[in-house]
Amino acid sequence: MPELPEVHTTSTELNKVLPGLVIHDVWTDYQSHLYEGKKQIKSKKYFKQFKKDVVGAKIKNVSRRGKNVLIHLAAGNTVVVHMKMTGHLLVGRYTKRAGSSQAKIPEAWRGQKWIPVSERSPLRDPINRFIHLVFSLSSGKSLALSDVRKFAKISVTPTKELEKTEGLIRLGPDALGKFSFKQFKERLCQKPNGKIKQVLMDQEIIAGIGNIYSDEMLWRSSIHPLSKVSKIPNKELQKLYQAMKQVLKKGIDFGGDSDSDYRQPSGLAGRFQEKHRAYRKTGQPCEKNGCSGIIKRIKVGGRSAHFCAIHQKLF
DNA sequence: ACTAGCCCCTGGGAGC
């Protein structure tokens, strides 16, 4: 699912191709993706307003804040996209679908979720059943939102008020931003009684970390996910701080994690899933040097946590 | 002030 490295990859790639292009049109078959502040907007009236705000606007650049992709428009607005679990932004020759896309898919590809790049039809490149929103661009290509579970949120807000916007206003410092170990510790200690796994994933404490990368950084720093924040020794927290930076950078180096539906804007899968040591490794031997543990799965705050009970210490 | 649990959603896997 898109966490910091996936969102970072997306915004970096989009920033290479979108600046200077003009949005010619917007299409959606699922208006519930659109939000105005906290409110989910289902009315056609709002879609009209959304369209008015973005159609005709030139894209200035693309950046990121936490897990949000920010598409800045020259007209003074910013389109904020949160991809949630299965959403991702694609650039290509996507067009709005008329009725069921299945009918138009060549027999050999029916039921296939992803069409290999080499086999994509130049006319419908690529065919993706889960595209629910498309921005047509002046280059002839389009920017499309694909989202199996339809949780992604899109809103448009004046760029000046961006930091005050719902979804951004309460975000903590970026996990890969310039913040020192001292600040890291201070942030975590805002929830002294919290379980470390949950606190790491709390976007108001630190922005950008989700389930996959929190499992991986705890595995690396040998800390049990249920450890109480206030009980973790300073030395262990330092390891965690280092692991956080390393794991997230590695995620970016590998083009993100495509264990779930994530794809880069080009449609290519990331490769970080090949580097997992804990996440979704339940039942497999722990790969830490000399460790004889088996990866276990438990629930922490309603989310699954994967860890090795032998080398990851419970504080 | 907490936290556990529901909700949004749908593909995929397990079980029958």
Added chain:
DNA sequence: TGCTCCCAGGGGCTAG
């Protein structure tokens, strides 16, 4: 083969 049930989960929200 085909049906039903359950699970995945970010983050907002509510009930306790």
